[in-house]
Amino acid sequence: MQTRREFIKTSAAVGAGLALPLGVGTYSAQAAANSSNLRKWLQPLRGLTILGDPNGIPVASGFPDPVFPNTNLYQITAGEFLDQLHPDLPNPTRLWGYWDSTNPVRRHLGGVIVARRGTASRIRVTNSLPARHIIPVDTTIEGANQAQNRIAVHLHGGFVPWVSDGGPFNWWAPDGANGLSFLNGPGSAIFDTIPGSPMRPGQADYYYPNDQSARLMWYHDHAHGITRINAYSGLATGYLLLDGINDAYVASGKVPGLGSTLPVVFQDKVFVSPTTVLTDPTWAAVAHPDVQATGSLWYEHVYDPKVVKLLKGGQYLTPPNPSCIPEFFGDTMLCNGTVYPALTVEAKRYRFMILNACNARFLNINVFRANPRNVDGIDLDPNALFPLNPPGPNIVQIGTEGGFLVQEVTHVSAKPFNPLTLTGNLLLGPAERADVIVDFTGLAGQEFILYNDAPGPFPVGPPTNDYYLGNPKNPLQPITVRNKLTGQKWSTGPDTRQILRIKVVGGAYDPQPAGPILNPNLLDPAPLVPYTTTVAPVPPLPVPAGVPVRDLTLNEDFDPYGRLRQLIGTTAPNGAGGFGLEYTAPVTENVKAGSVEVWRIFNLTADTHPIHFHLVNVQVLSRQPFALKQGVFGPAGLVRGPETNELGWKETVQMHPGEVTTIITKFELPGTPFVVPPSPRTGGYEYVWHCHILEHEEHDMMRPLVVG
Ligand SMILES: [Cu+2]
Incomplete structure (x- = not known):
């Protein structure tokens, strides 16, 4: 390579x-600040409140729309709130995000919508963000030299009319100021039509027909010039669409039902730590006073010619601070909105809908059996810098961000990322999704680690953007900490390789019915160019x-x-x-x-x-x-x-x-x-x-x- x-x-x-x-x-690129050594696997993975996890990610409630037929109306607020993302962080983290305006619970990645094909959604979004961003804003980026609390809500993957697409020029601010392509606010002939509920400045409506096949979508911010920092701040959540084909797969027993289904959303971040003041001396000057404490979100804001190519002199201006950077790589992985959570499952089949919601980081996901005698869980081969652990269960992929595949694909661990062939195991770029089934039958008592070894930038990035115990080229190393009272030992971050720990407890028997899972004739819609084979390598x-x-x-x-x-x-x-x-x-x-x-x-x-x-x-x-x-x-x-x-x-x-x-x-x-x-x-x-x-x-x- x-x-x-x-x-x-x-x-x-x-x-x-x-x-x-x-x-x-x-x-x-190496970040100028690094997160604290947060202990891994201290807290349970957040599920969805709709699936019975009261401490999970809140799902929004819809009500029959008084104007549009066959439509549910949701009321969503975009605002600022605090959420405790890890027990070792001395403060809750200040976030931007969505919540159901009719429900006071505010959690990172909240505002999830679950919809069914045949019933449209109308979302009335109230922008209540404060005037100052929680991430420093580079005003030299096209579009960014305007209000910092502009938003545009984009349903990523949605088959929607352009007035509801939430593109960059669809932005609006709490005071009603708006972009050149904003037709969905107060006075809109289409949307400002609910009897007795006129739209206020700072509100906008989005109409999603939901006339597309089942899949996990997500809605996130797309405002011109500040999309990357709005999404990083938390303005992103899931949008799960279900349909009759999905029902039939579940009814046949081939695909686990909603009770055994979890969204799995990965995001890499950096948190302000006690050393940030030393390693990033200008954070205090450029960032909001409310995001100076340990546990606040940190984002790179210095264009450093020592780590990123910069042309100087001649006609070139000096980069400002805050400045954009080519790519952001965090040192700490979040799953479903919290830091290093662990998932407990029964010994049966589960469906995971995986979303790579990182700003720039690709993921190459393998499953390993954790070594219970090793605090870190991973036995790293010091030469290959890849785990020696035995592989865990297969990842059976049944869908992508565009719905079901024509035929399931089995990802057999362990396949490290290979920069020569650009191949690995389950390889997901930012915004890609994988709808997968993992069978934990017979594995009670064991623990597994979802492990990522994709480089950042992809496909050839430096080892300093790769965070794991034993990385010989990264000075930032995890540590082991011991509880003096109990003697229990914990491994810590920074870690972007161990992205989820799964513990299997005793269980329910849920066998996979014989035969293929997917029926190629049910690809919806039919392919434009027919497939003649599904056997690799596909011509x-x-x-x-x-x-x-x-x-x-x-x-x-x-x-x-x-x-x-x-x-x-x-x-x-x-x-x-x-x-x-x-x-x-x-x-x-x-x-x-x-x-x-x-x-x-x-x-x-x-x-x-x-x-x-x-x-x-x-x-x-x-x-x-x-x-x-x-x-x-x-x-x-x-x-x-x-x-x-x-x-x-x-x-x-x-x-x-x-x-x-x-x-x-x-x-x-x-x-x-x-x-x-x-x-x-x-x-x-x-x-x-x-x-x-x-x-x-x-x-x-x-x-x-x-x-x-
Ligand atoms: Cu790119």
Whole structure:
């Protein structure tokens, strides 16, 4: 595998003659602050209140909508609150987040909505955020030089009308100020129509038709210029959609029911610790007075040329503080909203709906049997830097973020991430989901560790972004602490490898019925290009005759401050020596409603980008290395088909460095009980597509997608 530096040489050669700034990024980001040594596995994993966990993540209640037929109305508040995320933190953590306006309970990741196909949702969101952000705001980012408490609620994965998509220009503030594409606030002819309940400034409505197949979606903030810090602060939660096909799988016994189903949401963070004042001396000056105490959320705000490439002198300005950074990697993993929780299960089958909600961190998930004689649980091979522990049960994947697969895929531990082949076990980029079944039958008394070894940045990142006991190249090391009274020993963080501990207790017998779990004929909707095999390696799928092909690029350059910046563009030179276009540049992806298109997306950078499409799900057709000759992009090298766990629908797709990823999609629009007006900003139905590494999306790897 090429190192990042070698890739740059190669891609520079590829671009020779055009003087393109290809793959320019070399960085080894290490956070300037680190979390305390928090003890692992002290607290239970939060489930959902609707599934019987009273201390779980609160689920919002819906009521029949007095205006729209077959619709439930939810009332959600976006605001600031405190939540104790770990017993060792001396203070509860100040968070931003959602809660059910009719329920006083406020917890991290709260506001979960559970909906059924056939019944739409209307969400009335009240923005009650305070004026000052809990994370320092870089006002040099496009869109960020406005109120700090702007929000835009995006249903990630939702098949929704553009006025409810919550794109960047859909933002609004508590005082009613709003963005250029905001048509869903007070006075809205569509939404401000509830008898006796007029909308107030600071409120907005979103209508989700829910006319799509069962899946775990999530809704999170998308406001222009502050998406990455709003989501990091906590403005993100789950949205579970169920349907009749899912019911049938559960009724047949092939898929565990809701009582044995858990969302599993991973996020990496850093918390302010007693050393932050020393390692990050300007935090006190740039961050809110209320986020100075130990346990507050910390986020990198210094663009440090020692760890991130920075162009200086000449025409370049000096980066501000606070500044954006290319990618944020935390040192502490949260699952379902708290730090290092443990899950207790019975010895039977469970369904886990896994969401990678990290800002930038990929996950490669294996399951290991914990060693009870080792406080850390993991016996690390000192050479391979990978566990020697026996593997745990298989991970049987039945779905992605786009719904069920055509056929289940079994991930057999242990498969470390391999940077040569870009393969591992269950590999999830930011925003990707995996709907999986794990069978703990016969394993009572054992403990298992969900283990992540994906590098950050992906696929080639420095060991200093990888946090685990025994990492020889990371000065930040976990420790072992002993309770003097009981003698009990605990291993601590920082740890981004052990992402969940599972303890199996005695149990219920729940056998997997014989035969395949999934019926390929039930893929909903049917694939645009039929699958002829599900056996790996899947051959590349052909571009159907007559379907128009659109060529696009993923790019990297430097902004006016000399900072690394990621961009999406077409294959037409942009006049500045590259192909990348800023988000606010004129629309280039104008598509016809109902049309089918193939997109070939050429990645000119050194990173894998999880590219997310609003409105549509896509089918992955192929991946292939490419060459750029005399300004012409052309495939070069071995072409391969989709991964077996991509055989179905996707809305976030890993696009690897030096490769062209080919996808096909149909730009259908959802039905609505109202006429949808065009966007005043773009004149069409305005969506976006972007990288879901949130620091990339913000600066500036996002483009409008306009359906007309
Ligand atoms: Cu990216």
